[in-house]
Amino acid sequence: MPGDDGRRAASQARDSGLHRVSRLTWRAGVASLACSAVIGVALARHSEASAVTTHPQHSTPGQIVIPAKPPQPSGGSGQVNSGAS
């Protein structure tokens, strides 16, 4: 019957379209996964390199710290020596 033929053709066309969309979706998914992996590895390497080449921020101030009070005059011998070793 002409009506049945038309519905069958429409059904086949729809199935064919769905298969095509499905294949495209699957390929896009695989491509996306591959890109994610590549980007992830690249970012990890970049992050590691950045961390290692960054010089430390020491916990003490960024300058040589002066004493709270300068040395005071003192007589006699010392309890210890400050000299080179």
Next chain:
Amino acid sequence: MTIADVGRDTFDVFGTTAVLLVAATEPAGPAVAGASTGGATGTRAAGTRAAGTRAVTAGIAARARAIADRELAAVDLACSRFRPDSELTALNEAAGGRPRPVSPIFADLLAAALRAARLTGGDVDPTCGRALVGLGYDRDFAEVRAAGDAPARPVGPVGPVPGWQRVHLDLAGRKASLDRGVQIDLGATAKAWAADRCAGKIAAELGRGVLVSLGGDIAVAGPAPADGWRVRVTDDHAAPPEAPGQTVSISSGGLATSSTTVRAWTIGGRPVHHIIDPATGEPVRSCWRTVSVAAGSCVDANTASTAAIIRGPAAIDWLRDIGLPARLVRHDGTVETTAGWPRDDGPGAAA
């Protein structure tokens, strides 16, 4: 508080002499001439106290020594250039390779060395390891000196050191690496850093005032004696009391002395010493033979005293600009001082 209220311990470490002074906090008892606590640690009171108070001091001094032993052993294992099992040796051997995990204490020691380099514009640079090896300083200094006039060692062309920017430290991640050909030596900062660490730990754990001297690099922490800790400033930390110098007192921070006259030897008939000029890779030829600096910490004092030797005449203005009290001695013995360092006019002051 008098000297009789101080527990004293002297021992060898890092190829030099260490001194621990621990202040007592109890009221002083009557003096007993010649008394000594002795004990398994070799600790002895530096004066005389009543027996009850002295026994407390001996116990405290023994605990202080135990803390110092623990901390100094950790520092030695981390950064000795002469131990095959140290982290520093492993890092030097891995130069040019990928970042290596390092211990927290090594990370802090390396951070201190890099900070010193940054704050001195590279004058105190840890990448002088290869230069020192080339001068024959490749083992404990006592062995270097005992070897006498050794022949020069070929280590490639002498020239500027590689530079501290070629040392990479991830302090948070505790990883470090060196660029190819870089060899580090932390001698310019590690001993002073260790003195600060020991003093801080002892004061915190014992609640006492303490002075730690590692080969003349001095750190103090906790409550100081009323008249401060008396320090004789001289060329050599092992000098006798009558040696030329000046006695001062300090009550906080650190005091360090750098000199070209003590850690010196000959190689191939040439007199050399251990303070390397990063610009040449050779022992620096300075107008100063000895520089002493007081600072907020021993590592800062030592950073500045070493940089001053390397900077030569320009060191005077630099020290004055940053407000660091310092005593600088020329080769002829004349003395310059900066930023409130007391006048040097007492008996025996002539350097």
